[in-house]
Amino acid sequence: MNAERGAMIGSEKWIVACGVEDIEVGEVVSIEHEGRALAVYRVSEDIFYSTDDICSHGYAHLSQGFFEDCTIECPLHGGQFDIRTGKGLCEPITTDIQTYQVRIRNAHVEIALGALLPDHQFTG
Numbered sequence: 125m126n127a128e129r130g131a132m133i134g135s136e137k138w139i140v141a142c143g144v145e146d147i148e149v150g151e152v153v154s155i156e157h158e159g160r161a162l163a164v165y166r167v168s169e170d171i172f173y174s175t176d177d178i179c180s181h182g183y184a185h186l187s188q189g190f191f192e193d194c195t196i197e198c199p200l201h202g203g204q205f206d207i208r209t210g211k212g213l214c215e216p217i218t219t220d221i222q223t224y225q226v227r228i229r230n231a232h233v234e235i236a237l238g239a240l241l242p243d244h245q246f247t248g
């Protein structure tokens with residue numbers, strides 16, 4: 125998927141990542157925006173999260189890993205992250221990943237680039 129559209133709202137730049145129906149509950153997808161790889165996760169019908177898609181330990185796409193509840197496991201060495209906070213949960217992870225604010229607009233998932241917020245889930 126490719127998110128080409130962007131909009132400046134306040135100081136945040138919101139980009140359209142994908143349609144809500146493009147992600148099944150329990151699924152993670154990867155999008156590219158201006159050379160940046162982002163992962164978008166759907167935890168439930170109306171709860172989404174977004175993180176960097178590239179692992180902080182090496183070059184691997186987290187979106188190709190194992191996603192369960194709010195944890196993503198890297199497909200390369202098995203490092204795990206909490207997708208709500210970006211926090212590394214086990215070895216070999218030593219650096220957290222960035223998370224992004226997510227909202228739903230017009231049946232699309234939008235991500236705020238540059239926004240690093242402690243609570244970035246969208247709940248309706």
Ligand code: FES
Pocket residue numbers: 179180181182183184198199200201202203216217
């Ligand atoms: S590249 Fe992800 S755990 Fe090593």
